[in-house]
Amino acid sequence: MSKDFCIAIQERRSIYGISKESVISDERIQEIIxxxxxxxxxxxxxxxxRVLVLLGDHQNKLWDITKESLRKIVPADKFAPTEEKINSFQNGYGTVLFFEDENVIQQLQTNFALYKDNFPIWxxxxxxxxxxxxWTALEAEGLGASLQHYGSLIASEVSKExxxxxxxxxxxxxxxxKPTVKPGDKEFSPIEDRVKIFK
Structure with missing residues (x-):
């Protein structure tokens, strides 16, 4: 394991303060993905x-969809913090959407029936x-990111759009x-409670 890779792992954090700037070109983003x-x-x-990368107006549209989807289920008097959170994502330069192709998984289940229950997990x-x-590669390039999970809430609208x-x-x-804030200190549980080595 190279030192640079170890550092990238250590420095990859959830960054919620991001701007509509990028420190690398769109071509470099595409190359990384x-x-x-x-x-x-x-x-x-x-x-x-399968991956969808949204930049520019497409990035804005994604988080508009998310905001309006949440507006339907979050009480109006409690919506302000939700809206603020979604706006922080919309303030970013882009969003990477991660998908899995169910056709591929189902074909594996057919071809290797012995493992059929495992393929969705794998x-x-x-x-x-x-x-x-x-996430780590973008961090190594100087970009901040955070992983979100609004899948079932927005999947239908995303598919149509x-x-x-x-x-x-x-x-x-x-x-x-581009990060606009630095993450706070991160606490760690004792590593000896989490890793066991027998020689």
Whole structure:
């Protein structure tokens, strides 16, 4: 494990204060996403991950959809903090949306019936690794991000707005941008309680 990789892992944090600026080009963002999607591990090399990257007006539209979806279920007198939170994501430069293609998973379940119950679980494992790769890579480039989960709430509207195949299941959203705040100190449980090594 290289020192640079260790540092990137340590410095990857949830950054909620982000701006509509980027410290890298759109081409570099695309390169990071494509490399991550291509090389992220997946069970049986299924490559079930799908990604949508929204920038500019598309970024704004996503969080407008989310805000209006939440407005329908959050009481009006309690909506202000929710709106403030969504606005903080909308203030970012872009958002990465992570999906899993159910067609791929179902095909694996058919072809390898012995493991059929595991493929949806393994799919989420793979998605989690991809999310970590993208998040950490953006952090290494100087961008701040946080991982959000509004999937079922906005999936239908997202599919309609960006013509997403119905077989893609929305797993998570990663709004990102130039950091405007530094994260606070992070507390850690004793590592000896969490890692056991036998030699």
């Amino acid at each position: 494509e490399t991550a999607v291509k090389h992220a591990p997946s069970s049986f090399n299924s490559q079930s991950a 799919s989420h494992h793979s998605s989690g690794m991809l999310q970590f790769i993208v 960006w013509n997403i195949p119905t077989t893609w299941t929305l797993i998570a959203q990663l709004p990102f941008g």
